[in-house]
Amino acid sequence: MKTLLAFSRQSLAGLRVLLAATLLLGVAYPLLVTGVAQVAFPWRADGSLVTVEGERTTDPDEAAGSALVGQLVDDDRLFRPRPSAAGEGYDMLATYGSNLGPESPELLDLIAARQAEVAAREGVDVADVPPDAVTASASGLDPDISPRYAALQVPRVAAASGLPEAAVRELVAEHTAGRTLGVLGEPRVDVLGLNLAVVDAAGLETTGGDR
Amino acid sequence: MSALGPALGQVLLLAALLALTVPVLGRRLALMYLSPRHLRVESAAYRLLRLDPDADQHWRTYALSVLGFSMVGVLGLYALGRLQQHLPLSLGFPALPADGAWNTAVSFVTNTNWQWYSGEAALGHTMQMAGLTVQNFVSAGVGMAVAAALARGLARSGRDGRVGNFWTDLVRGVVRVLLPIALLSALLLVALGAVQNLAEPHAVTTLSGATQEITGGPVASQEAIKQLGTNGGGFYNVNSAHPFENPSPASNLLETYLMLLVPFAMAWAFGHLVRDRRQGGAVVAVMALLLTTSVALLTWAEMAGPGSAPELAGGALEGKEVRFGTAGSALWAAVTTGTSTGAVNAMHDSLTAPGGGIALFNMMLGEISPGGVGSGLYGMLMLAVVTVFLSGLMVGRTPEYVGKRIGQREIVLVAGYVLTTPVLVLVGSAVALTAPAGLAGLQEGGPHGLTEAVYAVTSASNNNGSAFGGLTSGTPFWNTLLGLCMLLGRFVPMVLVLALAGRFAEQHPRPPGAGTLPTHRPLFVTLLAGVALVLVGLTYVPVLVLGPIVESLS
Known part of the structure; x- marks a missing residue:
């Protein structure tokens, strides 16, 4: 009985603390961060949106995507991203990794099918297809591909877009980032940034950003 | 595919950051938990909330405060989930189902942050901020408070079972440590590209002419405390693999660092609290030894990429992001399961068989x-007591730890602690694997399916929160089972820890004698690490053999 009474007293104190904590940590803190972020880093805080001209924007109506997020590409004139398990592909309302295990028969079939598809599309041997081209990313939104996968796509993109291979290779180099501080992460090619550059250089018509 | 040099370099960089900051924060934490002075704003809050911040609570009262506060937290979060459709900024999402709201309420109050739902498809901004972000802070503060109470019990003498004041410990941990670091880290994350707004999803037309809904939300503010408080519940479904939560290799390092900072600093603070810094150093050393080993093994597993799918693809990149690579994903996987965070930047279900096995082992x-922000320290101290007890048995002396005798009552409490989670894990797994509703959630058959189920129950019972995500856990069966595992796995051990703290506080310290095992030397560090490994080994070897080990050998 005494314990029950003490428990009720402590729970009531807990309720008061929880209400105060909600005001401080659940309202003031996130709103303060939002306020400072919106003033100091408005472009990043709103999702690093870019227009089809490659300009930064915070207006979604003129954006062609986010510089941080990959998108589905079914256009031979452009570089392809990695396979995605997010919805029908690169769906930000349904982010997902396949979660298939290393011995999953389903995953083995998927990898083999993707290898065949990429090899046929790029006109190379199956053995030359890099791992990132045939595996779905963790987020389903991976904005990057490996420099190897980008190099593999250069001849096809060049032929389809009408640009010289050397020019495309140069664009790839411009959109390749190395490891941060030499040790963090992996060398990577930003696919959307690269594709925007290809669109610009080749003067391609796209409907990107039109709303 | 990662190279060995950078893989090693990222670990050294992380270690250097920790070596520079952990002792500073550890000392601050110790001074904070010992200081009789309150900040002016704290005093005002205590008056307003009608709390007596200077009352020295008996361990029973301290425990009732922990339980009362947590119960109110569960009820409050449950209510928010059930009433979501009426909340502002709810983005049109309906109420959570009863079993889901129960699971989420328990999950965030217990610092587990298991997620059966997909953030971008189920939760509005108010639930995320006023519900989940709040519990991210306070559940971490509760864990730290209980660890501080145990350290205080060991440091005190003849105190009639009094171990400090829960409300003061909670408020100080949150206001003086977690909030300022989270604020700074959140802004750093935005500077690196994490989003922070209150927008609804808005459509853009992609280069291929398709529509992509760009999501928003108060992400960075939640991401910062989710990592710092070893919580782990992602704003979005894919957690820290999402480019808006973790945009770059630099943000990845920051988030990895944040998971480790407070757990190590609490262990360092322990040395200051018991007025023998070598004791804190020894605890830090054991934690670092176990962590380094698991980082090395997991990195090896993911970079070598054994298994049919990684070998066919030419690398273990299924479920990994290019910007983090295999090494950055492996380091994170070891850290998130070694701390009780459970955030992921790669899908653990798709790790190689040995890699997934090590992640599972870390939780076991x-x-x-180094464990959760507070639970890591008290968990390790419980094992330290087991270690001196076993050593005492060998030489026939009454064991003692930092001057406190380990008698029958003490060892009974510790034994209860050590047995609680294994019982939950093994019984919970058995239930899940025999009930049709449990088996229905498995994505795969064979050893991998077994690991999916065991991983879920282990993650919940140890309050980690990471998952083999192929498991469909948003069902009444799994939500209820895992909710129970999280609740019991958090509060039964906590009450036992506080009871032990009370026992220690009553005792007068005894000076070390000829038969006292020094608990700061490399010998003890090795023994303690050995005891931890043997205990896990004896408990879990059968299930590890049937799951990840069979899969590795297939």
């Missing part, structure tokens, strides 16, 4: 390498 260790 009981979250001590």
